[in-house]
Amino acid sequence: MSRRPAAGLRAGWSAPVLVIGAGACGLVAALAARAAGQEVVVLERDRAPTGSTALASGFIPAAATRWQRAIGIDDDSPARFAADIVAKAKHRGDPAAAACLAAAIGPTLEWLADAHAIPFEVLEGFIYPGHSRLRMHAVPERTGAALLARLLAAAEAAGVAVLTSAQAESLFADADGAVRGVRVTRPDGSAEEIGCGALILACNGYGGDKALVRTHIPEMAEALYFGHAGNQGDALRWGAALGAEARDLGAYQGHGGVAHPHGVLITWALLMQGGVQVNRDGHRFWNEHEGYSEAAVAVLGQPDGIAFDIYDARLHALGQTFEDYRQAEAVGAIRRAEDVAALAALCGLPGATLAATLAEVQALAERQGTDQFGRNFAAPPLAPPFYAVRVTGALFHTQGGLVVDADARVLRPDGTALPNLLAGGGAARGVSGPAVWGYLSGNGLLAAMAYGRLAGQAAARLAAGG
Ligand SMILES: Cc1cc2nc3c(=O)[nH]c(=O)nc-3n(C[C@H](O)[C@H](O)[C@H](O)COP(=O)(O)OP(=O)(O)OC[C@H]3O[C@@H](n4cnc5c(N)ncnc54)[C@H](O)[C@@H]3O)c2cc1C
Structure with missing residues (x-):
């Protein structure tokens, strides 16, 4: 060459x-x-x-x-x-x-x-x-x-x-x-x-x-x-x-929502419309609305380089309008549970911490508040049954x-x-x-x-x- x-x-x-x-x-x-x-x-x-x-x-x-x-x-x-x-x-x-x-x-x-x-x-x-x-x-x-x-x-x-x-x-x-x-x-x-x-x-x-x-x-x-x-x-x-x-050789498109280990893109729409990301310890860790590209770094910075997108049936239905989400569903990447405790067990997350995190998210959504990361919650509160998908960060393409x-x-x-x-x-x-x-x-x-x-x-x- x-x-x-x-x-x-x-x-x-x-x-x-x-x-x-x-x-x-x-x-x-x-x-x-x-x-x-x-x-x-x-x-x-x-x-x-x-x-x-x-x-x-x-x-x-x-x-x-x-x-x-x-x-x-x-x-x-x-x-x-x-x-x-x-x-x-x-x-x-x-x-x-x-x-x-x-x-x-x-x-x-x-x-x-x-x-x-x-x-x-x-x-x-x-x-x-x-x-x-x-x-x-x-x-x-x-x-x-x-x-x-x-x-x-x-x-x-x-x-x-x-x-x-x-x-x-x-x-x-x-x-x-x-x-x-x-x-x-x-x-x-x-x-x-x-x-x-x-x-x-x-x-x-x-x-x-x-x-x-x-x-x-x-x-x-x-x-x-x-x-x-x-x-x-x-x-x-x-x-x-x-x-x-x-x-600009350091510029790139990353993505913080690739189903892991399935390797299927999970639409960011879930997070823009009310879903949240938590880490392996059940904590939120950033403002998901900053963008899916920088999300790659945020997610890879978490323990084991993974996170869970957590959302509900309303957002699951939105996800199903995307071809790659339907693929993720077909390969078993999408998990569903009737309540928070069952969701925690299904994902191997600490139940008490996840419950506290989602309670805070619920309160923010109800008063359309802004969290400590600067994310404004304008979408409807999450409601059971809950859905989750384990994701990691990836490099999609270079921009320089x-x-x-x-x-x-x-x-x-x-x-x-x-x-x-x-x-x-x-x-x-x-x-x-x-x-x-x-x-x-x-x-x-x-x-x-x-x-x-x-x-x-x-x-x-x-x-x-x-
Ligand atoms: C999972 C994923 C989702 C994305 N979603 C979006 C999106 O929704 N919207 C968006 O704007 N961007 C998206 N992107 C980015 C987008 O795909 C790229 O920015 C865009 O496709 C680049 O187009 P291109 O023609 O430059 O490159 P490519 O589509 O990669 O085409 C380059 C071609 O050049 C060929 N080639 C390379 N070297 C040689 C050579 N030496 N000789 C002959 N052929 C060669 C390659 O085989 C390839 O076919 C996404 C990327 C990924 C990975």
Whole structure:
């Protein structure tokens, strides 16, 4: 995985726009470049594309969309959305990038609906931490797998060539950083070299590379990695070899609600709507409403690195509207008990402590009070029967990456753009600031799909000589 001199390139053929990675970013980029009239080839290392996109819940935040207006949300705007992104990152991210993505994502979803018949709807019922409006969009199936399947079908219909089992191994570049081609290896050990007019890095981040995680995110070095194994930091290494700038490498999306040991995501909606987390000793330990990303650190900091989400039948019914929660139920991760004492016994928690903790939660909910962690209890009190699921914290995906401009062009430290290199999604620097607490839910697919479209449009222009 390296950079080679362009003079060594022995390409049998060439693609005007070459994309590495067939996740949300790569496929949206490919569709955008096709819409601009360019031939596009996507290289995907896996036999069948999945990426982190297919593992995701598939919720995409977007502001001022027609789907929001259809349900009466007519006071959202890209500026309001960008302000939420910047605030969640404690003003430590790049406000220009936040504004760029917040403005681009709504039109991107509407274009996918209009040009490629990919329908979206707004998730109703609760607001994710840090969002000031209901703005999470999803395809009707409400899974990342369905989103990816729809993008793949659209790409095929649009004439995008997706080469699978094709791992980009190294880039050929001129001395000025212009990328002339890519060396691709196949599972049988064979290799070929493909030329390109412009190259889009859509191969996500470095969550799957233990050494890079240990270097940049030491707090998650031993944590469960819940993203796609193919996210090996290739964009970061190639970018470095070409003189690109990378930033915020300590940023990531964590999650403090992965059913353990079942390994299924438990929706944070349970905790936003009245549920609580307790540790192995039966104590609450933080404000669950700060966000599910930083929850990874909070939960891993508890004894044995585990916690229990505790909630009731009302919230269990809400959970059942999510595909991954239904999976968790199917594999036996969800426990149910008639009262607190039975719940404590079922979960192996100290009964008296759990009873005291839930009594306090009950009192807070009844007076809609605020606890010592700063959490405001506005939802109805929990009522028996009770439900619990044992969870741990995990690393979902990295948020640091190559610095890009508003066209998703990769920049050098002096702010100049590399001649024909673009990046989006997990390959690019996100808008979550430098650490785990800056992740506003949806920042992942936001950067994948919005930068994807911008990168595809810009790559088409570059390939055409513009
Ligand atoms: C469990 C889970 C739930 C999530 N839920 C959400 C959510 O609801 N909303 C949200 O916004 N975000 C969510 N995320 C984050 C989201 O999945 C990612 O931010 C997003 O999918 C990134 O898209 P991408 O296209 O950049 O990367 P990916 O979808 O990972 O695609 C990258 C592709 O590149 C391929 N690749 C890598 N290296 C090479 C190479 N050298 N050659 C060829 N191919 C290569 C990989 O195989 C992969 O297919 C979630 C993540 C996880 C793990």
